[in-house]
Amino acid sequence: MPRQVDHARRRRQxxxxxxxxxxxxxxEEVTLRxxxxxxxxxxxxxxxxxxxxxxxxxxxxxxxNADAGERARERVEAQGPGLRxxxxxxxxxxxxxxxxxxxxxxxYAAYFVRFLADAGLRAAIQDDPDALETMVAxxxxxxxESPGDEAAFLVAAAGGLQGQILLGHRTEADAVRLIDRQLDxxxxx
Amino acid sequence: MPRQVDHARRRRQxxxxxxxxxxxxxxEEVTLRxxxxxxxxxxxxxxxxxxxxxxxxxxxxxxxNADAGERARERVEAQGPGLRxxxxxxxxxxxxxxxxxxxxxxxYAAYFVRFLADAGLRAAIQDDPDALETMVAxxxxxxxESPGDEAAFLVAAAGGLQGQILLGHRTEADAVRLIDRQLDxxxxx
DNA sequence: ACGTTTGTGGTACGACCGCATCATAAACCG
DNA sequence: CGGTTTATGATGCGGTCGTACCACAAACGT
Numbered sequence: 324m325p326r327q328v329d330h331a332r333r334r335r336q337x338x339x340x341x342x343x344x345x346x347x348x349x350x351e352e353v354t355l356r357x358x359x360x361x362x363x364x365x366x367x368x369x370x371x372x373x374x375x376x377x378x379x380x381x382x383x384x385x386x387x388n389a390d391a392g393e394r395a396r397e398r399v400e401a402q403g404p405g406l407r408x409x410x411x412x413x414x415x416x417x418x419x420x421x422x423x424x425x426x427x428x429x430x431y432a433a434y435f436v437r438f439l440a441d442a443g444l445r446a447a448i449q450d451d452p453d454a455l456e457t458m459v460a461x462x463x464x465x466x467x468e469s470p471g472d473e474a475a476f477l478v479a480a481a482g483g484l485q486g487q488i489l490l491g492h493r494t495e496a497d498a499v500r501l502i503d504r505q506l507d508x509x510x511x512x
Numbered sequence: 513m514p515r516q517v518d519h520a521r522r523r524r525q526x527x528x529x530x531x532x533x534x535x536x537x538x539x540e541e542v543t544l545r546x547x548x549x550x551x552x553x554x555x556x557x558x559x560x561x562x563x564x565x566x567x568x569x570x571x572x573x574x575x576x577n578a579d580a581g582e583r584a585r586e587r588v589e590a591q592g593p594g595l596r597x598x599x600x601x602x603x604x605x606x607x608x609x610x611x612x613x614x615x616x617x618x619x620y621a622a623y624f625v626r627f628l629a630d631a632g633l634r635a636a637i638q639d640d641p642d643a644l645e646t647m648v649a650x651x652x653x654x655x656x657e658s659p660g661d662e663a664a665f666l667v668a669a670a671g672g673l674q675g676q677i678l679l680g681h682r683t684e685a686d687a688v689r690l691i692d693r694q695l696d697x698x699x700x701x
Numbered sequence: 702a703c704g705t706t707t708g709t710g711g712t713a714c715g716a717c718c719g720c721a722t723c724a725t726a727a728a729c730c731g
Numbered sequence: 732c733g734g735t736t737t738a739t740g741a742t743g744c745g746g747t748c749g750t751a752c753c754a755c756a757a758a759c760g761t
Contacts, residue, residue, distance in 0.1 A: 483671030
């Protein structure tokens with residue numbers, strides 16, 4: 324074999340090309356040839372590391388999803404011990420407040436319709452859909468009498484704000500302000 | 513000419529094929545050939561009534577968007593005079609509570625990434641993004657001290673719940689219940 | 702040292718893509 | 732009634748698609 328290579332690194336290099344293309348023009352743009360060109364490798368390599376196109380779409384999603392979980396955990400754990408700070412960090416993770424999160428949310432949007440039809444793809448991200456919500460609910464247990472409902476509503480609103488920001492219907496600052504306003508209420512400041 | 517035909521009806525027939533395909537597999541599936549087959553017409557007819565593929569995507573979106581506005585208006589006007597009922601109807605319009613609304617929201621999801629890159633497409637739907645919100649805010653003017661913020665949050669939450677329902681993360685009934693709970697709060701029952 | 706595995710490139714095949722061209726039949730206009 | 736317009740079908744062209752196949756060089760195992 325030519326020099327032993329870091330398999331995971333190559334996969335990531337290719338997966339990043341998938342994300343960029345998907346974010347630019349949807350999954351429609353994610354062709355083996357385009358991915359190869361974007362990642363600056365040959366078509367053959369894309370096949371070698373991921374297999375078929377469906378495998379590629381699944382693999383790239385699994386990687387970005389693992390990244391998302393890791394980053395979210397990092398950011399939440401970087402908060403102080405205040406309940407409110409932690410809840411806020413969790414909710415803000417759903418907002419495209421930097422290029423990384425923005426790109427990630429756009430990629431999810433590109434996959435969205437496929438999730439509806441492909442249970443395999445959905446499974447790749449379905450570990451944490453209500454994990455966030457459960458976490459928020461637990462954090463709110465002592466500050467409100469219906470933590471589950473408040474958590475659900477906060478998470479849903481953050482998800483809605485995400486879409487509005489991406490479409491340019493709302494500024495990031497305004498979305499953050501709205502979340503803080505609701506936290507004011509829930510935490511009865 | 514062969515018998516004069518209802519232009520608008522033919523366009524709708526073809527547009528509906530676009531919606532079905534987009535809802536099934538995203539815009540990727542919306543090819544001239546697939547659309548023609550789904551609408552049971554020839555490829556030539558699709559071209560005749562819409563032009564290029566981009567024109568087709570735009571045209572089909574304009575039609576579904578006009579439909580959405582019309583239906584929303586109907587449903588909201590069918591409500592009684594109660595403020596809360598009207599606000600509720602507006603918010604529920606954002607939820608996929610029947611097949612028609614579900615299909616529509618899935619179509620919007622299929623277009624989403626394209627909206628980000630194509631200002632022309634975005635313009636086709638950008639008449640009412642905050643129209644809903646403005647309307648809700650006006651309705652809430654007398655019942656809360658910050659109608660704008662509450663309206664924004666309610667609309668955002670409804671949008672977030674929409675996605676959750678589509679993905680099967682939440683039942684329709686639960687989403688409606690959550691909205692009613694928040695309306696309880698806002699209307700201080 | 703040598704065969705086997707690993708990583709990589711090139712490429713060919715059949716299908717499908719968007720789009721344009723040619724053909725044509727039926728209804729309207731004069 | 733003849734010509735123009737409208738609505739439709741069939742088909743072909745150049746390109747890209749996913750995928751499979753072939754080749755090969757470098758490192759590893761023995």
